[in-house]
Amino acid sequence: MRLAVYGASGYQAKLVLAELSHRSLDVVLVGRDAERLRQAATTVGLADHERRTAGIDDHGALVAAFSGCDAVVNCAGPFVDTGGAVVRAAIDAGCHYVDTAGGQRHLKTVFDTFAGEAERAGVTVVPATNDGCLPVDLIAHVIADRVLSIAGITTSHVIVGGGGPSRGSLRSALRTADALTTGGLTYDHGEWHTGLAARHTSVILPGTSEPTAMARFPLAEVVTIPRHVPVDHVESLVEATLSARLGTPLSAELIDTLPEGPTEQARLGQRFTCVVDATSADGRTTRGLVQGTDTYGTTAVIAVEAARRLAANGAKPGVLAPAQAFDPADFLDFLTAYGVRWSIDADHQP
Structure with a gap:
């Protein structure tokens, strides 16, 4: 099982990475800045894990960065600006997707825009895997x-x-x-x-x-x-x-x-x-x-477990609410x- 974390150098992302490190799961750190990714990996004990650079405005680079991964955990906000690009790249890479977003506008856009694409690709997208x-x-x-x-x-x-x-x-x-x-x-x-x-x-x-x-x-x-x-x-x-x-x-x-x-x-x-x-x-x-x-630590646990469950067990393809993807x-x-x-x-x- 291989999980990608996008926006891996951010505050919430480093807590997600620490949780992944505790579980000894294979991680790919993805973000825009190679040096910041290196620092984040070192901070959380993942210095030997793969790091890939991809900007939010480079769809091809994002797809390549997620290639070979089973699921993506997106921690790069503000999600209302960046979330759609990461969702689309995850779908095109054949990766399940979760994020730590909490905003209604991003969520509704994901449901309204990507449900059909995710279903056709056999990918499950579950936004808002957070503490609330x-x-x-x-x-x-x-x-x-x-x-x-x-x-x-x-x-x-x-x-x-x-x-x-x-x-x-x-x-x-x-x-x-x-x-x-x-x-x-x-x-x-x-x-x-x-x-x-x-x-x-x-x-x-x-x-x-x-x-x-x-x-x-x-x-x-x-x-x-x-x-x-x-x-x-x-x-x-x-x-x-x-x-x-x-x-x-x-x-x-x-x-x-x-x-x-x-x-x-x-x-x-x-x-x-x-x-x-x-x-x-x-x-x-x-x-x-x-x-x-x-709340931030609990969000890290929830996002990692949601991604792990999707990668290990799968769920119905499409954009789903948490209760549609997991046994409540x-x-x-x-x-x-x-x-x-x-x-x-x-x-x-x-």
Whole structure:
């Protein structure tokens, strides 16, 4: 099994490479700058692994760089600008594809543009294999298997600590500032819409008795969940204070002066909570809960495992949501070894 990592010298990519190194998997590091690739390989203990250079605007070089690999992990953002080129090259190289993206616009473009090409090539494309979308998408499917008729799903995300976003995350926020300020897409009655008001503005989180203020936010699961769960409405929320911070992006010049990303100590002190509230047609709520630490480290584990499963076991060709490509409960159970806890409360009282 051979896995390629594109954008291999970036902050998130180096965590992906470290995870691959821990598992002793064969890796090809791919990126635009040979010296930065060399430094990244040395940093994570992969100095003896192959490195290939390919720019995002050179389709032939990208295809050649992915040639002979079983799957590609794309970590090169902002994905709204670069993701499509890497997806197309992976398909043409006959490689399965995953990425660490979280933006709705990139995801919807991948689904709308590449589904047919991937299916014809026998390639599986699974975007947004990250700490938020993948476990939330999976647990929504587990809930749907238990609840006969779901009218609406609201996902709520809260992150405490962690030392702040990486430079890559901040650049992506800057590139998609319009979606951050408007709240992005909401799924409603068979279509994705912009500009819809959130049905919920607060949530009572586990272990609390008072509601936490929330704001609509353009998260990836709004694009993925309706593809495998029969549901009328899906919206995504984050804690209102986080939404306000990210909705006022920093300038490109200021971002360039910041640290590459949070320190390991800061990441390990982070706590994240993802809540999936599914309301049935008769008004009852079933709550799914995912909790863990270290969003960037968890994303690395998830992306590597998703690529490994595609390379080892395959999946239906085409562009798929995580729950369409992987066994939901099995993948969630796998993550428990990495400190991710999940549960479902069928009798939740909102």
